[in-house]
Amino acid sequence: MSYTLEGSTGTWEIVVGLEVHAQVTSQSKLFSGAATAFGAEPNSQVSFVDAGFPGMLPVINRECVAQAVRTGLGLNAQVNLWSRFDRKNYFYADLPQGYQISQFAHPIIGTGEIEVTLSDGTTKTIGITRLHLEQDAGKSLHDQHATKSYIDLNRSGVALMEIVSEPDMRSPEEAGAYLTKLRQIVQYLGTCDGNMDEGSMRADVNVSVRKAGEGFRTRCEVKNVNSIRFVMQAVEAEAKRQIEVWESGGEVHQETRLFDTARGITRSMRSKEDAHDYRYFPDPDLPPLVIEQAWVDELKAALPELPDARRARYTAMGLTPYDAHVLTLEKETAAYFEVVAKARDAKLAANWVTGDLFAAINRTKTSIAEPPVPAEHLGELLDLLADKTLSGTLAKAVFEAMIETGKAPGVIVEERGMRQVMDTGAIDAMVAEVLGKNADKVAQYKGGAEKLFGFFVGQVMKAMQGKGNPALVNEALKKALG
């Protein structure tokens, strides 16, 4: 059941390809030693190279190359041992050299593919066309002065990976799933933090529409979309716009557009006729980038476990495919789960993480990176359940106390005396007391009103402040009621 849109002339299919810019996680920039921290004072992380001073020369940062190779390996892609940097020439105030150093003709990573999981549980393979390294530009600030623009060069020269997909996606959901998966892979690899709010990852979305069985029609590129949700919205909005154009007898022209997130529509930015002639040519300051297969093999051997492999391992541990999917979506979630599940019941751990913990995160507006309860504490809570110190009900109460106080469950149990009562003598005594106080109900029960059993359980538990072991209370009541 494929995704389609209905127009006045019939059914339309949509075609989507993504170009994702992912900022490489590294201490320093692609061609200079300047630092790359986000949120620093404007123009505080700029070397003379980044500012395009006379006589300054680029020198490739080995770690950025390693990160690109790791990402390529994570995308099951071909690693090109010979690649080359080209200059993309254009003038802009925040482009100090007057050109961007990029890899136009010979990217470091060639074709690859990734598998995405859709909401109906099916999977789909999306092709990767290429990944190349390039410099980011600086930032123009137009809102700081009435008549002037300010330039911040902190980002100038920061390493980006441009990851280009094949036009393999056919729905907003697939586009979202692809970007989600891509983000997941780079986060697992540690090659990009995937933080779309800070601009570490942004997407150019290529959209076209067609009737069933047709070849590709003209596409438009929606630039710089900065969240997964907006990508999905932009795909739908742009597809609907194009259908309207075609159906009203017009023609879609190749152009660059922007997504207006407030109004949920795309707007024209520039047409193909206005497109720059970038005058690409090989950067004469940089020899071709040649890497050794042995180095690639080394990087491959040291790669962390990737989401697909981790998901498979979790299902093998007895988790449902859904839980395995949810727990591996974010690297931090999986890391949290691993601590909780270590040497414990994996299914129980998964239930607590996806259930109580996720609910608590939502409620307290925290995140898995800064969780309301540390993973070690939640693990300890599971131990207290396993050794019957706590009942399920008590555990939930202790969990709430953990969120409130930040204390370890063992400490809370001791301080508040929340230990479950296993002493059958104490339970028998409490049962006798409750039954004694409710002689009328005991008579009714014995007369056939068996549903009153629950009432007795409740009364005993209440009298024991919830600490009685439920199984033992049940057993004692059954015995006493004969």
Add this chain to the structure above:
Amino acid sequence: MHPTDFTLRGAIDALNEGIISSVELTQAHLDAIGKLNPRLNAYITVTGEQALAQAKASDKRRAEGGAGPLEGVPLAIKDLFCTAGTRTTAGSKILGNFVPPYESTVSGNLLRDGAVFLGKANLDEFAMGSSNGTSAFGPVENPWSRRNDPDTRLVPGGSSGGSAAAVAARLALGATATDTGGSIRQPAAFCGIAGIKPTYGRCSRFGVVAFASSLDQAGPVARTVEDCAILLKSMSGFDPKDSTSADVPVPDFAAACARGVKGLRIGIPKEYRLDGMPAEISALWQQGMDWLRAQGAELVDISLPHTKHALPTYYVVAPAEASSNLARYDGVRYGLRQTAADSDLRDLYERTRAAGFGDEVKRRIMIGTYVLSAGYYDAYYLKAQKVRALIRRDFDEAWTKCDAILTPATPSAAFGMDEKQDDPVAMYLNDVFTVTANLAGLPGLAVPAGLSAEGLPLGLQVLGRAFDEETVFAVGTALEHAANFTALPGLRASA
């Protein structure tokens, strides 16, 4: 003997022997600059106070036993090398009063070895030119003049015209220069001094204002081949800040000068016999061959078949790279900025670049932009790259038959300051013998070898294998000895 008449080697010896101090030597040069620079215009900036302070510090180091290889030697620095704290202009208005906060690797290496900097030498704007006529700071005059026409002022060649004129007129013992298509060798030949463009990658380009990155190479000019060898050793060396710098050992070039040429095979490329080449240039070339043969070298005829395509290839590649390299001069971060009251960004660019660049630079930016444009890239830039590969291959083939190549350095002697200025193509022809070495990345040395009928210096050129400057220096020294070039320019400090 006037202190400015020392060779660089002679000055080092005199300093070592205590015959003269660096302060005295430096002061003598500053006096000479004061006397002659107003006419020659060889220096854009003279850093007299700084030079004397450096000289004083140098004498102190020497007294304390810490003398470097160039201790106390006063030099001129082409104003294309960034010098920390000293204005660097590249011969252009667009850099305004740009004072670099950093030192180029090459000038830094010279300072490390004890050199004293007298100032920044004039040059063609962004090193684009063969006459020093494109400098925004006015033309440089050649200290030589024609025997029968002493009033016609002559060009020193370019782009390192200020460096060559300063050294010839005894306003420096040596100078740094750069060579993209002949900018060291042609002015050296025009001014009757020696100059070497080393192998591409021998000297770091870090801190040198870029013209055409794949062709630019720094090198020295000085009055003897050995002086060039001494300077080159200090200037050279691998630099991790330049990705195209070569990580190879730096030999003792000066020691190689005395090797002699016995048993060396000297290639004579038939394609360098140009139609219409002046007879005195042909005669000088023949003289050079005879000198080398007499000293035991073997002459071999070689062919470099793609030579005739070298100049057009150069005038595609160099402007292409320049058009991109010069994009950074936009008035946004440093240097000249021209705006009107209502200027937007585009207007700022247009006004700044219109006012900041001279005609020749604009011409080359336009040529370069054109040859890289969509639809023309394959026909020009890509084609030029292919021809460049063929030119390299010509040389690879030649090196199987010979150890060095001998050619004239220039197709003529120095010309008048009013000549060729309106004919860019005639001007470009100056580089006909020199551009091939840049396209192939090979070392090339110009040696003064004789005088024209007008009494002007003429040079010979020695080309060598990549990173074999030693053989080039040996051949150059042999030519120098045989030529016994003792003629002096009319304008010089000691005259």
